Amino acid sequence: MYELIFEIVRLVPKGRVTSYGAIAEALGMRSGARLVGYAMNLSHNVYPEVPAHRVVNSAGLLTGKFHFGTPDKMQQLLEKEGVVVKNDKVVSFKELFWNPKNEL
DNA sequence: TACATGACTCTTA
DNA sequence: ATAAGAGCCATGT
Numbered sequence: 457m458y459e460l461i462f463e464i465v466r467l468v469p470k471g472r473v474t475s476y477g478a479i480a481e482a483l484g485m486r487s488g489a490r491l492v493g494y495a496m497n498l499s500h501n502v503y504p505e506v507p508a509h510r511v512v513n514s515a516g517l518l519t520g521k522f523h524f525g526t527p528d529k530m531q532q533l534l535e536k537e538g539v540v541v542k543n544d545k546v547v548s549f550k551e552l553f554w555n556p557k558n559e560l
Numbered sequence: 561t562a563c564a565t566g567a568c569t570c571t572t573a
Numbered sequence: 574a575t576a577a578g579a580g581c582c583a584t585g586t
Binding site for chain 1: 566570
């Protein structure tokens with residue numbers, strides 16, 4: 457079931473980000489954002505790798521950074537891809553936001 | 561089968 | 574504008 461979620465996340469272009477809610481909605485689960493988060497939790501041992509660091513909450517906050525081993529890993533990865541992160545939140549989130557529906 | 565849990569989100573005070 | 578409460582769906586025990 458999480459396969460779909462993983463696929464969507466893998467479609468997120470480098471340097472862009474998306475939100476749990478957006479993914480959930482793209483899959484038809486209007487209020488399944490929590491489920492998407494839960495899926496990300498399992499994404500660390502699936503293959504191909506899932507760029508879970510490109511997924512943030514509706515406010516652009518890096519809420520799941522504690523699940524990357526070290527709290528800085530997520531931010532590091534994002535910045536390395538060109539995404540500016542400040543105070544655990546994505547700068548210009550609105551601009552960098554990537555809507556899954558545009559790819560379906 | 562029933563209950564608890566979670567990387568969320570929206571609605572009210 | 575900030576804070577607290579309730580819904581939501583798939584899994585695991």
